[in-house]
Amino acid sequence: MFYYVLKYVILGPLLRLLFRPRIEGLEHIPEEGAAIVAGNHLSFSDHFLMPAIIRRRITFLAKAEYFTGPGLKGKLTAAFFRSAGQIPVDRSGKNAGQAAIDEGLGVLSKGELLGIYPEGTRSHDGRLYKGKVGVAVMAIKARVPVVPCAMVGTFEIQPPGKVVPRIKRVTIRFGEPMDFSRYAGMGDQKAAIRAVTDEIMYAILGLSGQEYVDEYAVKVKAAEAAQPKKFPRLRR
Numbered sequence: 001m002f003y004y005v006l007k008y009v010i011l012g013p014l015l016r017l018l019f020r021p022r023i024e025g026l027e028h029i030p031e032e033g034a035a036i037v038a039g040n041h042l043s044f045s046d047h048f049l050m051p052a053i054i055r056r057r058i059t060f061l062a063k064a065e066y067f068t069g070p071g072l073k074g075k076l077t078a079a080f081f082r083s084a085g086q087i088p089v090d091r092s093g094k095n096a097g098q099a100a101i102d103e104g105l106g107v108l109s110k111g112e113l114l115g116i117y118p119e120g121t122r123s124h125d126g127r128l129y130k131g132k133v134g135v136a137v138m139a140i141k142a143r144v145p146v147v148p149c150a151m152v153g154t155f156e157i158q159p160p161g162k163v164v165p166r167i168k169r170v171t172i173r174f175g176e177p178m179d180f181s182r183y184a185g186m187g188d189q190k191a192a193i194r195a196v197t198d199e200i201m202y203a204i205l206g207l208s209g210q211e212y213v214d215e216y217a218v219k220v221k222a223a224e225a226a227q228p229k230k231f232p233r234l235r236r
Contacts, residue, residue: 019157019191021100022051025174028147030054034108035177036142038135039149039202040128041117043158046151050172059107060115061100061211062086082142089115101134108142114145118200124224125133126155128210129217136180140187145177146200150207159208173207 015021030038037058039050051058067078067088081088087107089100107114116138118131139146150173158165178200186192205212213220 009065011048015052017051019049021049021053022169022171024171025176026053028174028176029054030145030147030177032111034111034142034144035102035113035114036104036108036135036139036144036146037115037149037174038118038146038204039075039115040151040204040210041105041119041122041154042126042151042158043122043160043165045158045170046117046122049154049170050149050151051170054113056113058113058115060086060202061089061104064088064090097099097134102135102194104138105142105184108138108144114138118197118204121139121217121221122160123210124160126159126210128205130210130214131197131201132216133193133197135200136193137187139178139180139196139200140193143181143184145179147177147188148175148203148207149173149198150175150204150209152208163205175203175207178203 027033037050037054039046047060047062051060062081066081066086068074069077087103089103104114104116116135118135119129120132123129136148138144151170152173153168153170156166157168157170180196183192183196201212
């Protein structure tokens with residue numbers, strides 16, 4: 001109940017008023033039946049803007065940290081995500097990927113929409129990074145279409161680290177549903193799931209126009225964080 005109140009009464013109308021999103025290709029979202037909506041991830045705002053404009057309910061796999069934060073802010077954030085029907089996923093540990101896949105397949109088995117960010121994390125620099133193969137495994141095993149989605153402009157309104165977003169118009173684009181039925185029974189084959197994942201990322205790239213990086217975002221972030229900080233030289 002809270003999901004629909006939030007979507008149609010509180011947050012949805014507010015987001016439409018403030019950001020006036022341009023919506024392209026909304027007709028590509030199936031009116032019924034299970035499907036995966038796979039998008040780029042540029043901003044915390046993505047969690048709210050895309051669901052606000054899709055007529056159907058969509059469930060996202062959200063990182064567990066949103067549900068375990070300390071203090072009052074952490075409790076409010078956790079309550080919000082739970083009330084909105086989002087599913088916490090522990091991204092640490094050896095079996096984290098399989099746990100996320102199992103949760104996603106559970107959503108799809110009910111004939112619902114599943115939202116996922118194949119990059120696995122927000123882009124820290126606005127570029128599109130290599131996709132993780134979980135989206136392909138779910139698409140093949142559940143035998144559902146994948147609708148590529150591109151958020152355009154959300155990095156500019158709320159890049160990582162910015163709490164309050166700038167008020168600026170954004171664009172949300174959906175591509176044609178992608179059918180991977182030719183890969184039936186190949187959900188455990190590395191070459192197949194890599195090929196499907198890359199095809200999905202290429203479709204997102206075509207919609208977003210981002211620069212593509214053929215590396216995982218998490219690894220790039222870690223490598224940049226490990227580099228020694230450069231301080232400006234003092235003039236004498």
